[in-house]
Amino acid sequence: MGVAVMGPMRSGTTLVADLLTVRGRSLVLSEPNLLGAWHPLLAGTIHRLVTDFGIEAPPPPTEKPPSRIYSYFDRAILPELQGLDFWGVKYVDLYGWQQLFQRYQPRKLVLCVRDLREVAVSSIELAERMKLGFPGGDHMRDEAWILTRLAHSVHELLALRRLPHFVLRYEDLVEDPKVRERLADYVGLDELGTERLNLTIERDSRQSWESRKHGESITKKALGRFEREPPGPVRNLAERVWRLLGEYSVAFDYEVAEPKARIQGHDFSAPARPGRNPVPYEKGEIWNWKGPRQFExxxxxxxxxxxxxxxxxxxxxxxxxxxxxxxxxxxxxxxxxxxxxxxxxxxxxxxxxxxxxxxxxxxxxxxxxxxxxxxxxxxxxxxxxxxxxxxxxxxxxxxxxxxxxxxxxxxxxxxxxxxxxxxxxxxxxxxxxxxxxxxxxxxxxxxxxxxxxxxxxxxxxxxxxxxx
CATH class of the missing domain: 3.40.50.150 (Vaccinia Virus protein VP39)
Structure with missing residues (x-):
């Protein structure tokens, strides 16, 4: 695998996946969940992206499908990608990245980051517009899930940081063309892609929202979202995430909360041991999980x-x-x-x-x-x-x-x-x-x-x- 793009949700990862997708040269797949259980809709989405890119590949099987997505991908898709300069994946669901990298070891690693307060507010807006649900769809994702998911992602991102990587701050990506040039140089492209193939295959509730906001270009319209958020539940959540996960802000050179405002001794902010994330991913996917021992x-x-x-x-x-x-x-x-x-x-x-x-x-x-x-x-x-x-x-x-x-x-x-x-x-x-x-x-x-x-x-x- 040529490149892996990893970051928390709402950190610009889908945009980066499309920037690194250039017809005839490179293709980055957004959230393919290659190691996950077979899901016909997701397999169909992968096939559609590859087809839209211009590669002919066999469609997903409708009878006797494999137990895992990678079985179809390795057989039908991967051989067609080998003729490109590189292919890659983009993930905001960072659970199990170690196993993913063992099977498809990336030559390059891009870590997408963004001010956590901006991430939290934008995550609320995404969940609200798309009506995201827990597994099974009986319950809609809530603020507790967003807190848990971001905390889990931060710890995984800090672990990924130990590998050779290229840090890409969303704020710099949209403001500074030279940062985009450095990104292209890092992955070996003469120029970045201009099509939004990965965004196009998203659900319409997200695709139309993003397209109306940004059009066909890279804009600064998503910057300052936290500053524009009035006092209330969402702003409080964003500030709490930021105060709770201060190590992220230090690592990626963002504003850090004053010492007295930082949340100490919390289950979600405990130092991660190698291979052990203090935030339980599986429990976070349960709609009625009670959460950390501390009050939230x-x-x-x-x-x-x-x-x-x-x-x-x-x-x-x-x-x-x-x-x-x-x-x-x-x-x-x-x-x-x-x-x-x-x-x-x-x-x-x-x-x-x-x-x-x-x-x-x-x-x-x-x-x-x-x-x-x-x-x-x-x-x-x-x-x-x-x-x-x-x-x-x-x-x-x-x-x-x-x-x-x-x-x-x-x-x-x-x-x-x-x-x-x-x-x-x-x-x-x-x-x-x-x-x-x-x-x-x-x-x-x-x-x-x-x-x-x-x-x-x-x-x-x-x-x-x-x-x-």
Missing amino acids: PSFARRRARHLASFNIPAGAVVLDLSGGLSSMITELPKGSRLIMADVVERTPQTKAADLLQGKLPPKGSATVVLALEILEQVEQPGRFLKALRGYNLPVLLSYHATDDTADLDRAALGWRSHLSRDQLLRGLATVGFKVTASWAFDGRQSFLKLRPIPVPARKPRLEAEDAA
Whole structure:
């Protein structure tokens, strides 16, 4: 194998795969999962890419297929690639790269990197637009999966860094033509490719989005994504990933969090031993894995979503004010529909609103409201609760009360409201909610079912009382 392009998701790897693909000279395959179990759709995608490139190869077998993709690839595809100057692969799923390199040893290795905060925000947007799912498709990927996947990828990338390699920072790739020239020199090309063959075979939900954003050229439009992200759940997640995985920023010359802001002693940031990643890949692919021993807001949100799913009636129209990913969509009961709200319009369907200031979107046709792991991030919770009551709808709310989080640094988590159980109950009663609470259902987080009720009118004050 001529080249392997490896990096975390949303670090420009697909773009690099296409830049290194030049008709008649070189072809880099995006995410072929060569060592994986047989999958007819993936095998068909590999065949389509090779055919679009201009190579005639036998199609994947429909009867008695092999158990592994490499059996078809080695027999039908690889012999046709040997006539090129080089062929290669691109992976953002870095699990098992050691076995891949044993079977197809690359002569060149390109490590694609990008500021982790940018990676996290962009990963949220990709998962939201493509509605990425866990294996089996019963549940949509969520923020906890993104945290786990990025942490796993970082440790694998740091291990790959021990091999001879070429570091390619996304920021430099799109800004500096000389970096692209050095990339071409590294792999032995006179000039880089100009077609987007690997992007073309992607799902339309991604292909059309990327094409509209960048057109046919390399642009800087994806830079500064973290800076443009307003305060809220996604920005908090991005900062947490960055603070948690500081070794990556040091290794690839990115801004590093101040020492006091770095997250120490965490399962995901533990030093990796040779051949041992501290982040369990297989568990990360399970939709209800509980996560690391340390508290993580994204895993708390996962637990809240699951509990909420049991309290939503069939056929409900759910307005989700939680922000982030619309992962709740795959946990809704039969016949239900989700309306997603967030601090920015991540998809054309998202209702953008200044949630943290209590400026909530219109309820539309909603019959139930969700507010999970969002009240913690609101600076004026009273205003938010009042706006929530204005919907005059039942609400499912989660919150980490101060009674149950004495061991947490709430400010470091990006939390702006600090209510005790009693303060939360009084605030809800004041605006007109009847509360059924499951306090600290997971040890720290509370789940509250709110039903709107009339608020008793205040008794008029007498003139004598006013004078007094």
